[in-house]
Amino acid sequence: MHFDLTDEQESFRKVVADFARAEIAPHAEAWDRDHTFPVDTVRAMGELGLFGLPFPEEYGGGGSDFTTLCLAIEEIARVDQSVAITLEAGVGLGANPIFTYGTEEQKQRWLPDLCAGRALGGFGLTEPEAGSDAGGTRTRAVLDDVAGEWVIDGEKAFITNSGTAITSLVTITARTDVAGSGAAPEISTVIVPAGTPGVEVQPPYRKMGWHASDTHGLTFAGCRVPADHLLGQRGRGFANFLAILDDGRVAIAALALGTIEACLEQSVAYAKERHAFGRPIGGYQAVAFKCADLAVMAETARNLVYKAAFLKDAGRPFRKEAAMAKLYATEGAVTATREATQIFGGYGFMDETPVSRFYRDSKILEIGEGTSEVQRLVISRQLGLPV
Amino acid sequence: MNVVVCVKQIPDPADPGALEEDHTLKRTGKLILDESDSFGVEMALQLVDKAGGGDVTLVSMAPNDETSGLRTALAMGAAKAVLVSDPALAGAGALDTAKVLAAAIGRVEGADLILAATESSDGYTGTVPEQIAGVLDLPSITFAKHVEVADGTVSVQRQTELGYDQCESPLPAVVSVTAGVVEPRYPSFKGIMAAKSKPVDQVTVADLGIDASAVGAAGAGQQIVEVTPAPERQAGEIIEDDGEAHLKIIDFLDGLKVL
Ligand SMILES: Cc1cc2nc3c(=O)[nH]c(=O)nc-3n(C[C@H](O)[C@H](O)[C@H](O)COP(=O)(O)OP(=O)(O)OC[C@H]3O[C@@H](n4cnc5c(N)ncnc54)[C@H](O)[C@@H]3O)c2cc1C
Numbered sequence: 001m002h003f004d005l006t007d008e009q010e011s012f013r014k015v016v017a018d019f020a021r022a023e024i025a026p027h028a029e030a031w032d033r034d035h036t037f038p039v040d041t042v043r044a045m046g047e048l049g050l051f052g053l054p055f056p057e058e059y060g061g062g063g064s065d066f067t068t069l070c071l072a073i074e075e076i077a078r079v080d081q082s083v084a085i086t087l088e089a090g091v092g093l094g095a096n097p098i099f100t101y102g103t104e105e106q107k108q109r110w111l112p113d114l115c116a117g118r119a120l121g122g123f124g125l126t127e128p129e130a131g132s133d134a135g136g137t138r139t140r141a142v143l144d145d146v147a148g149e150w151v152i153d154g155e156k157a158f159i160t161n162s163g164t165a166i167t168s169l170v171t172i173t174a175r176t177d178v179a180g181s182g183a184a185p186e187i188s189t190v191i192v193p194a195g196t197p198g199v200e201v202q203p204p205y206r207k208m209g210w211h212a213s214d215t216h217g218l219t220f221a222g223c224r225v226p227a228d229h230l231l232g233q234r235g236r237g238f239a240n241f242l243a244i245l246d247d248g249r250v251a252i253a254a255l256a257l258g259t260i261e262a263c264l265e266q267s268v269a270y271a272k273e274r275h276a277f278g279r280p281i282g283g284y285q286a287v288a289f290k291c292a293d294l295a296v297m298a299e300t301a302r303n304l305v306y307k308a309a310f311l312k313d314a315g316r317p318f319r320k321e322a323a324m325a326k327l328y329a330t331e332g333a334v335t336a337t338r339e340a341t342q343i344f345g346g347y348g349f350m351d352e353t354p355v356s357r358f359y360r361d362s363k364i365l366e367i368g369e370g371t372s373e374v375q376r377l378v379i380s381r382q383l384g385l386p387v
Numbered sequence: 388m389n390v391v392v393c394v395k396q397i398p399d400p401a402d403p404g405a406l407e408e409d410h411t412l413k414r415t416g417k418l419i420l421d422e423s424d425s426f427g428v429e430m431a432l433q434l435v436d437k438a439g440g441g442d443v444t445l446v447s448m449a450p451n452d453e454t455s456g457l458r459t460a461l462a463m464g465a466a467k468a469v470l471v472s473d474p475a476l477a478g479a480g481a482l483d484t485a486k487v488l489a490a491a492i493g494r495v496e497g498a499d500l501i502l503a504a505t506e507s508s509d510g511y512t513g514t515v516p517e518q519i520a521g522v523l524d525l526p527s528i529t530f531a532k533h534v535e536v537a538d539g540t541v542s543v544q545r546q547t548e549l550g551y552d553q554c555e556s557p558l559p560a561v562v563s564v565t566a567g568v569v570e571p572r573y574p575s576f577k578g579i580m581a582a583k584s585k586p587v588d589q590v591t592v593a594d595l596g597i598d599a600s601a602v603g604a605a606g607a608g609q610q611i612v613e614v615t616p617a618p619e620r621q622a623g624e625i626i627e628d629d630g631e632a633h634l635k636i637i638d639f640l641d642g643l644k645v646l
Contacts, residue, residue: 047575048576
């Protein structure tokens with residue numbers, strides 16, 4: 001048994017860390033303040049190969065393992081969660097469903113641009129009335145046999161990467177059983193190209209954090225897409241997105257891990273240099289022990305995240321481990337950012353101090369891609385409990 | 388067009404350095420690509436790209452068969468490398484290094500242009516590129532901030548204190564590149580994977596036909612006798628303004644003969 005990353009994983013982690021420090025960190029505060037979605041940075045990340053990392057080269061991908069993607073997300077999250085979630089959602093929710101369930105033709109059409117960071121995709125699962133209970137989807141797609149088109153009506157809420165200048169598609173879940181036919185409810189996934197008539201991208205939300213990430217509601221009114229835009233088997237939409245979310249949870253956990261590590265690093269540095277009552281604040285156990293706890297949290301989160309990623313790369317079951325990593329690391333990130341803000345005192349409450357942004361950004365981690373409660377449900381069910 | 392880039396692999400400047408007993412820098416840990424050399428690598432890649440064909444070959448001399456720094460430059464896009472690694476080279480001075488690198492460059496077929504950084508970030512002698520040109524009997528242009536190649540001629544904007552000189556030389560030639568003149572690309576993941584299998588021609592001093600006793604500490608013709616820390620900066624003189632401070636400042640400046 002060993003815990004070492006490969007040389008290539010370490011080398012690439014270093015490249016992404018350098019990139020994050022040079023190209024993202026200096027702008028993070030301004031992007032957050034101005035709610036700027038940094039399209040040029042996304043393109044530069046595309047050139048670095050980040051958006052295509054785990055996909056085969058034939059679609060423009062990098063052919064890496066899943067662990068390498070997690071490392072990249074972790075390194076970017078150390079400086080900016082908004083950019084990290086843009087990457088996580090771009091790969092995990094935009095490209096991954098197409099790669100995993102798409103026909104050869106769908107993959108050829110959509111993946112090269114998504115992998116290159118020239119385009120972004122979104123995944124529309126959540127609705128105003130259905131989030132954790134995603135099976136309660138109300139959006140409907142009705143097949144018009146004559147026209148050979150799906151006709152979509154409904155509404156999606158909080159969809160990441162759905163309204164950027166380079167968004168090329170949003171894959172949505174929709175009921176495809178015929179309404180009033182008495183047939184069993186059936187959920188399928190359909191690819192909706194950006195700009196399709198009948199889909200309206202709502203104005204961006206005003207959010208507590210993730211200001212530089214793109215989030216919109218979408219409304220569908222008589223929106224028509226060709227019948228061959230069905231993604232995966234009809235009726236398999238529910239099972240398919242559950243599998244997609246397993247991957248996503250590990251990736252979100254990696255993002256949370258980067259945040260915890262950044263809190264640790266910045267808190268320790270500050271505790272050494274900030275003086276109060278004649279000594280560095282790190283000389284008081286109240287502060288030093290917070291740092292010690294952050295270090296334990298970072299180590300534990302790292303082990304959970306890398307273990308889950310390892311299991312996925314090894315082709316072994318990882319649903320429980322993904323839920324555990326997501327649960328622990330995201331709740332850890334909320335705690336870590338709160339404690340780091342405390343260590344920074346009044347400066348911690350100021351926008352110019354990165355941990356203040358990290359604090360605002362972290363709360364969503366306990367909510368998106370399955371709330372903490374949902375993770376506990378998944379874990380409980382894996383324990384065989386009848387919840 | 389084929390470009391050779393001399394690259395140095397150095398201890399990570401982010402880690403505190405340490406000295407050996409003979410006062411030379413400890414080079415036992417993992418070595419990385421000297422940032423100064425990333426500019427030459429980038430420039431070479433751009434020149435070859437512009438020329439529409441050819442290869443970038445790296446040449447490096449480093450202890451302990453070190454290739455980590457080379458892999459970084461290979462991941463950026465260089466095609467192959469020659470590495471000279473030989474215990475006999477410990478303690479080599481600038482001229483020995485130039486002789487060894489010149490011999491290594493000789494192993495690269497059809498080199499049209501040889502690039503190097505003006506100076507390394509750890510040694511700072513700033514003499515190796517010119518010495519290589521001397522050993523190879525090639526023209527040398529230093530401090531390049533812009534390089535163009537056309538019709539067997541290299542045109543260089545040579546950085547000066549006031550601006551730049553426009554220089555030209557027939558190829559092949561040795562050109563030293565100043566830091567910051569191009570934006571080195573980040574190696575992509577594909578680049579890193581590809582670099583794993585790019586050829587590194589690893590040779591010893593004997594392979595280069597050089598007499599081991601003529602290079603390294605034995606042949607350096609120099610010795611580092613002593614290393615002392617730079618003196619700490621002294622606290623400045625504080626003049627309290629009692630209404631006459633300006634006179635004291637004038638006296639001070641007068642003493643410096645700057646008035
Ligand atoms: C910034 C942002 C980006 C997002 N991006 C996307 C995206 O790209 N695509 C997408 O589809 N969605 C996205 N979402 C939506 C997100 O996934 C949902 O908000 C989340 O799944 C929770 O759903 P909900 O908001 O409907 O809350 P609800 O499901 O209504 O939950 C409310 C509360 O009840 C709890 N709860 C619900 N059911 C149970 C239960 N059975 N047992 C115990 N507790 C329960 C929840 O844990 C929560 O605390 C995003 C959200 C945000 C804020």
